């Protein structure tokens with residue numbers, strides 16, 4: 001653990017005897033001072049009440065539904081598998097207990113506690129943020145700072161640097177639950193290539209496994225898996241298989257037998273391995289709270305890394321439980337009793353609810369136990385750490401197995417701390433326009449909680465996507481570090497070529513736009529990680545005024561870009577709030593157009609065949625030519641689009657993209673400065689990147705005059 005005095009405006013308060021979650025990496029120096037928190041201990045709970053003034057905004061809370069300003073809603077931190085993200089839902093897959101109350105003054109709070117917390121953020125009484133912590137043992141960090149950006153940065157510093165994937169993880173990935181065999185996967189790959197649509201990899205869902213058994217490969221559907229993986233990889237295509245939390249109970253299955261022998265599974269109240277039911281039927285859950293189990297499970301990824309796999313998604317790790325046998329039997333008995341009866345509304349509803357409420361009952365989580373430092377602790381008490389520790393286990397295993405080569409790793413469930421071990425996707429959203437809008441708003445909130453390698457299921461997971469929705473969603477997702485089009489079994493095909501020729505052509509352009517922007521997106525990602533800064537910010541973090549606070553469907557990426565995704569059908573454009581004069585940029589079939597826009601509210605056309613964003617005055621963005629994958633990106637010629645009124649600076653970060661050498665200072669920077677002179681520009685370049693030979697500039701000024709310049713770099 002690093003030593004870091006909790007000064008710098010950060011104070012830690014300890015209540016009772018908290019479980020160490022590992023969320024914070026800096027040494028805690030517990031404050032003896034009194035704080036002004038209004039905490040009321042009641043039964044086994046603790047209630048905190050924070051007064052909100054009318055102008056206060058509340059930010060943070062990571063992977064939750066709702067707005068960027070969290071006011072006016074209820075939230076709950078209790079990792080849950082709920083595939084129907086409707087407006088009334090209070091909890092999703094993650095438990096991210098960092099938030100900022102920002103008004104006249106701003107203050108950050110982090111509640112370091114591993115199980116249920118409920119938040120009423122001015123829902124019942126708009127003047128209060130009421131928090132109910134389901135326990136009395138926790139730490140609270142209070143972070144003072146000048147503004148929400150400064151507070152977020154301080155928080156990012158104490159929780160440690162986010163996970164860094166390989167550069168190829170910034171490419172475009174196709175996925176679906178239901179690519180049932182090698183032929184299906186190959187067909188997807190061929191169709192992308194034949195249609196000149198860039199593709200970095202294909203995620204493999206459950207279908208690749210033998211009977212839903214972790215670390216197994218179906219001989220019937222994926223025979224010769226190793227050759228298959230390596231042939232595709234040679235060609236520049238990665239396969240990313242899924243791993244589920246539950247291990248199938250089956251004699252003769254090596255993982256099950258080793259788990260029993262090594263005492264790696266959570267236990268029930270009688271001390272027997274706990275049995276829940278998920279995809280394969282009965283499963284046991286590895287006790288990831290135990291270090292031996294983390295190391296054991298992590299080492300099992302070898303079955304797949306030996307085949308050439310370098311990326312994984314950990315799923316169902318809230319953990320999701322379809323049912324527990326006893327409760328299914330009770331429901332069946334009740335149904336049998338009612339058979340032939342004339343059911344009224346109440347008995348009919350009870351019958352139905354007995355089945356529909358079988359999944360993920362609180363009772364299940366209260367009935368199985370972890371071994372935490374020799375103590376028997378129910379899952380309920382440490383519930384939110386399960387996905388976190390599963391992903392830590394995978395990270396530890398993969399770091400060894402891949403000899404310190406970077407890997408792609410995402411998880412569905414998470415809590416703060418896990419951000420150091422992997423990224424997350426936002427779970428089972430739907431092919432709804434409102435979920436595209438939700439996707440925009442979740443990005444800055446997740447960043448504030450440390451999660452940087454993030455993205456939603458592009459096109460939506462549940463339901464049937466149409467071509468327009470996919471296109472509009474791509475126009476957002478090409479800016480998110482994780483870019484994956486994924487959909488559920490039974491839903492309509494969702495690949496860019498599954499719709500019309502026009503949708504395919506538009507998707508191709510937009511995905512190519514992503515590849516063009518990878519130098520910038522990667523650079524911003526890495527600088528955010530290394531400097532404890534946000535990659536995505538709400539407008540209100542940078543600009544003053546009511547509109548900056550209220551406009552939440554435009555967000556800032558780095559210090560240069562503002563993105564303005566369209567999240568309504570049938571729209572040819574949208575109203576954009578420009579907090580200052582900016583340059584409207586459109587990537588259109590590898591060409592680029594630009595236009596200076598006055599500050600204020602303006603209607604901006606945004607067609608389905610373009611990729612549009614704004615860049616701020618006196619900034620620039622680097623880009624390159626599109627390519628079919630990251631490996632083939634042009635490393636020699638860099639392009640720069642600059643919007644210069646007086647002077648613009650940019651520091652482009654790059655590294656080898658595969659190793660951890662960057663942590664030892666082996667990275668490259670290209671510092672570019674453009675200074676406006678009477679009728680020309682002076683360009684200064686200070687470059688340590690050995691691959692860059694030429695930089696070509698397109699420089700636009702406030703009068704829309706364009707100058708092209710070319711510089712060779714030695």
Ligand code: GLC
Nearest residue numbers: 177205206315412427428488
């Ligand atoms: C879960 C995941 C989803 C996956 C499915 C089948 O619902 O969230 O992404 O496709 O399980 O494995």
